[in-house]
Structure formats: C-alpha cells, structure tokens
C-alpha cells in the first residue's frame with residue numbers, strides 16, 4: 001500500500017508535518033502555566049466585526065434554503081470590483097468582474113485549489129517562501145509537485161531572493177506562492193519586485209499565486225497588489241491569481257469569505273474546476289460580504305488600532321530581539337535564540353502562548369530551520385489586553401534569557 005494517504009502521515013502528504021497549532025499543543029500540553037493563560041499564538045483578529053455585516057447575515061437567513069451560485073452574486077461581484085478600484089486604483093476595465101473574480105470560502109481553500117490548475121511539468125515543483133502559510137505546501141503536494149522552500153530571512157529582506165533562483169529550477173516550476181504582506185514577517189513587496197515575479201512566471205510558464213490577505217493592515221504605505229500589473233501591462237490574460245480575504249480586513253475569520261481574481265485564462269480554469277469541485281459561498285455570506293467590501297471606514301479604524309499596538313510594542317521591545325516594526329500584517333517576529341524553548345518558558349512562567357517560528361518553516365538542504373530562533377506574536381487583542389500580555393511577554397523573555405545565560 002505504497003500510495004496510501006492517511007492521517008498517519010504516509011502517502012502523498014507524508015512530507016507534511018502536523019499543523020503548527022497541533023505541534024504547539026504537543027509542545028505545551030504537559031506544562032501548567034503559572035498565570036492565567038493568554039494566547040498570542042493564533043492570527044485570529046479580536047477587534048469587533050462591523051455590526052451591520054452581522055445583521056445582514058441574519059437578515060438573509062431565508063437564503064439558506066437555496067444553493068448559491070458558485071461564481072458569486074452580481075451584488076457581491078460588484079462590491080469586490082468597487083473595492084479593488086478604490087483600494088488599488090484599478091480601472092474598471094482591467095478585470096471583467098463577471099469572469100475574473102470568484103468567491104472562495106476563506107482564502108485557505110482557494111489557495112489550496114490554485115495549484116491544481118497550474119501547468120503540470122515533469123519533475124514539477126512549486127516554489128514558496130520559507131517560513132510560509134502552511135496550505136501552500138499541501139496544495140503543491142496535492143498537485144503532484146514537490147514544494148521548494150525559498151529562504152526568506154533577515155538577510156534576504158524577508159522576501160525570496162529572486163536572483164538566487166536557478167533557471168533549471170524555474171523551468172520545473174508549476175506555481176510560485178508568494179505572500180505580501182508576508183505572514184509571519186510582515187515584509188511587503190514593492191511594485192518592482194512583483195513585476196519581476198511576473199516576468200519569471202511568463203518566461204518559465206508557471207502560475208503566480210499572490211496571497212494578499214494582509215493588504216489592508218499596514219503601517220505607512222498601502223501595499224501594492226499584483227493585480228496592478230494587469231493595468232500596467234495592458235494584458236488581462238496574465239498567469240496570475242491574487243487572493244484577498246475579509247478575515248483580517250474586517251475581523252470576520254468565521255465568515256469564511258474571500259475572493260480570488262486574476263488573468264482571464266487562469267480564472268476560466270479556476271471557474272471550471274470550482275463549478276464541479278468548489279464549495280459555494282452561502283448567499284447570506286455573499287450578501288454580508290458585499291456590505292463589508294463596500295465599507296472602508298471600519299478598515300481604517302482597524303488599521304489605526306494595529307498601529308497603536310505596534311507603537312506600544314516598539315516602546316517595550318525596541319533594541320531587543322531584533323525587533324522591527326513590520327511594513328504590514330499584525331505579527332511581531334522576535335529573534336529569541338531558540339523559539340521552541342522560549343515558547344515553553346513563556347507558557348510555564350507567564351501563561352503567554354506564542355508560536356515558535358520553526359513551526360511555520362521547513363529545514364533547508366543543510367538541515368537548518370531558518371525560523372528556528374524566532375517566535376511569532378499575534379497582536380490581535382484589543383489594546384488593553386495586548387499591553388498586559390506584552391508586559392508579561394517581556395518579563396518572560398527576560399527571565400528566559402537569564403536562565404539560558406545561567407545554564408551556559
């Protein structure tokens with residue numbers, strides 16, 4: 001039974017480690033925290049979602065009696081197209097909203113499906129950053145391709161070094177997953193970098209999948225979208241698919257609502273696959289999502305709250321643990337020496353739950369995990385809770401450092 005895939009980890013998905021949160025439970029479950037627990041481990045926004053969106057959801061409950069259209073309602077498509085043109089200055093004729101925008105039930109499932117429509121190649125690979133959002137690797141394996149993890153460290157500006165990619169590797173690439181703002185590091189790719197990626201996709205015939213879920217959470221400059229390349233090139237048939245979500249933008253991770261948009265042929269292939277195998281987004285969800293995409297005021301408020309929390313974190317951590325204020329996203333990425341050991345200590349001594357960076361990355365060819373020395377901290381709670389938690393984090397890291405120095 002060589003090809004058996006199963007929860008025991010054999011078969012096609014055998015190369016996948018358990019989810020980072022399963023690993024975190026295994027790391028911490030035998031430890032009793034000394035203080036009341038607070039979790040900074042999960043990227044689940046805890047600011048309130050817009051109330052009118054929740055009201056719209058319950059007002060539309062009769063629609064659960066119907067199958068929803070897989071390609072989205074006209075109201076939903078036009079709300080998304082409106083947001084794209086407001087947020088990214090996209091002219092309305094860049095994307096045909098009837099055929100080049102599709103709803104997904106949370107971007108995670110759409111990201112998984114994207115690799116399945118990419119070109120197939122002998123000895124195919126799917127390129128992705130390392131560390132990375134875990135679904136990219138599962139998507140690659142399901143598409144029958146080998147995931148190739150590209151180092152994204154402080155030395156590379158937390159983005160893959162495109163000059164380091166060998167032409168032989170690029171020739172085997174079926175898809176390239178890319179994330180900006182990046183989870184976990186918060187690095188943002190500029191328009192030139194995105195154009196370079198697209199150039200590679202065209203030259204080597206692979207699908208460029210750009211995960212822009214954190215595009216609305218930024219510090220100074222609004223991150224650009226790869227969709228702007230369609231406008232710049234005047235070509236709406238690029239090998240490009242971009243993902244956006246309401247989970248982070250509108251604090252609605254439970255709504256499971258996002259979209260993908262991209263080049264004409266790519267989106268036609270995605271629509272064809274989804275028409276058979278895709279999960280439709282419920283009508284009530286599409287209705288509520290249309291309201292959320294049509295409103296920017298709550299997003300502005302949300303962004304301000306994150307900025308305030310980063311300012312607070314800066315006063316606490318500046319100058320320590322390689323602290324930097326990320327250009328986008330809502331994570332702190334701290335270099336603490338040994339992420340797993342620090343996470344255990346923080347949990348035991350302070351009841352603070354953080355994610356070891358290593359759980360978001362894979363070992364490189366030399367056996368080194370590029371995120372081994374990091375922890376990821378999600379600044380998702382409201383300011384007051386966050387301040388108290390960050391103080392505990394600081395105390396915990398100080399006592400961890402004292403302990404490691406004492407042990408050395």
Ligand SMILES: Cc1ncc(COP(=O)(O)O)c(C=O)c1O
Pocket residue numbers: 043105106107108109133179182183211213244245246247253256257258
């Ligand atoms: C980088 C990145 N992409 C995609 C997602 C998935 O978001 P959702 O499925 O809620 O839209 C997440 C969620 O944490 C993420 O961090």
